[in-house]
Amino acid sequence: xxHRQTDFEQDRVxxxxxxxxxxxxxxxxxxxxxxxxxxxNLGLPDEALKTHIAWDPGALAVxxxxxxxxxxxxxxxxxxxxxxxxxxxxxxxxAMPSQSEIHHIPGNQNLSAADKxxxxxxxxxxFRARLAQTMDTATDPVLVTIHSFTPVYHGQPRTxxxxxxxxxxxxxxxxxxxxxxxxxxxAVRRNQPYGPEHGVTHTLKEHALPxxxxxxxxxxxxxxxxxxxxxxxxxxxxxxxxxxxxxxxxLAGAVRCVA
Numbered sequence: 001x002x003h004r005q006t007d008f009e010q011d012r013v014x015x016x017x018x019x020x021x022x023x024x025x026x027x028x029x030x031x032x033x034x035x036x037x038x039x040x041n042l043g044l045p046d047e048a049l050k051t052h053i054a055w056d057p058g059a060l061a062v063x064x065x066x067x068x069x070x071x072x073x074x075x076x077x078x079x080x081x082x083x084x085x086x087x088x089x090x091x092x093x094x095a096m097p098s099q100s101e102i103h104h105i106p107g108n109q110n111l112s113a114a115d116k117x118x119x120x121x122x123x124x125x126x127f128r129a130r131l132a133q134t135m136d137t138a139t140d141p142v143l144v145t146i147h148s149f150t151p152v153y154h155g156q157p158r159t160x161x162x163x164x165x166x167x168x169x170x171x172x173x174x175x176x177x178x179x180x181x182x183x184x185x186x187a188v189r190r191n192q193p194y195g196p197e198h199g200v201t202h203t204l205k206e207h208a209l210p211x212x213x214x215x216x217x218x219x220x221x222x223x224x225x226x227x228x229x230x231x232x233x234x235x236x237x238x239x240x241x242x243x244x245x246x247x248x249x250x251l252a253g254a255v256r257c258v259a
Contacts, residue, residue, distance in 0.1 A: 012126040015134075016074035017067045023251075024072035024242070025134055027145040027203055028063040029086040029127075030056035031076035042082055043106025052150040053100040054080045058225030063146040065235035070242070073138075075131045077123075082108065084123035087145075087202050090116070094199065095124075101154060128206070135207050142172070142251060143208040143215040144242065148222040149193050158193055161186035163219035165194065167201040169209055172216040175248035176241060183241040186224070193219065214251060 014031070033054035035041055041049060048054065060076060067074040077086040081097075082105055088095040096119060098108045135141050151158055162184065166173035173190065180188045194200040201217060208215035218238065225231045245251075 011078040012123055013078050013130045014076045015130065016064055016076070017071065018073055020067065020071045020073040022070045022072040023138055023140050024070050024142050024144055025131075025138055026063050026067055026070075026072050026074040027131060027143065028056070028060050028074065028076040028147075029145065029203060030081045030147060031060040031063070032078065033080050034078070035080045035083055039083060039107055042108060044082075044103070048103060049080070052148075052222065053103050054082055056081075056146075056148040057222045058231055059146050059148040059220070061228065061231040062148075062220065062225055062235050062238070065232050066144075066146065066238055069235060069239040072144075073134055075127070075134060077127055079123050084119045086124055086127045087200060089202055089206070090120045090124060092199060092202070095120075131203070131207055135211070135213065140251075141208075141211075141213050142246070143204065143213055145203050145215075145217045147217065147219045148225060149219050151221050151223045153193070158221065159187055160189045160192045161221045161224060162188045163190075163192045163194070163217075164188060165191050165196075165201065165217035165219060166215070167196050167204050167209060169204075169212070169215060171249050172214045172245055172251075176216060176245040179241070179244045179248065183244065184237055214249060216245075 033049045035049065063074050063076065066072070082100065083096070085095050085097070096108050096111060096116060098105055135143065149158070149163070164173045164176050164180070177188065177190055204215045204217060220234060225234050
């Protein structure tokens with residue numbers, strides 16, 4: 001269930017199941033490692049683009065299966081997070097990062113204001129506009145974003161396996177954390193391995209909080225979703241867990257699970 005690079009060559013934002021019946025709106029900002037040819041890999045070797053610095057491995061496959069199971073629309077970014085990180089506002093220093101963990105990004109050094117504006121217009125704005133339109137036209141939308149994170153960061157192993165993240169609206173996150181042990185034996189943590197202080201809740205703040213829409217950001221350690229079998233299993237786990245969370249927050253009608 002891994003993406004094909006050619007799937008992203010023509011699209012700045014990709015939409016799966018646009019007529020989904022669920023009120024859930026799924027998002028996968030870091031769906032692909034695709035970098036358009038004119039960026040020349042941003043000066044990076046091909047091997048680097050297979051790693052977490054360029055995308056969230058496994059996240060899109062989980063989100064696609066979750067879209068099927070929940071009958072929910074899925075909005076996915078169409079280019080690598082190194083070209084533009086769609087989970088960051090244009091003025092964020094890491095929207096077009098010059099450094100990612102230990103990796104220097106040559107093609108993002110000393111970008112001019114015009115360079116940055118061009119990337120915002122070509123990669124962020126289509127994504128932002130489509131997600132905004134989807135949220136505006138959905139009935140009582142619930143925003144759920146899907147991410148993965150690397151098991152080892154700056155040489156340190158991470159013990160957290162699934163992060164349930166939120167900004168200042170914790171309704172859905174609280175419900176999911178309350179019933180977590182009924183769905184998984186994984187090490188589940190609130191706002192780990194990242195939290196609002198790291199700037200990772202931009203999509204929630206931009207598209208859910210202003211309308212008081214329930215929302216949550218789910219981070220999955222990428223070694224748990226490294227193959228199609230595990231990706232499908234994780235989507236099944238999340239579908240049931242989300243449904244339980246919705247029920248506990250009075251949103252039971254938001255989702256219908258498909259076998």
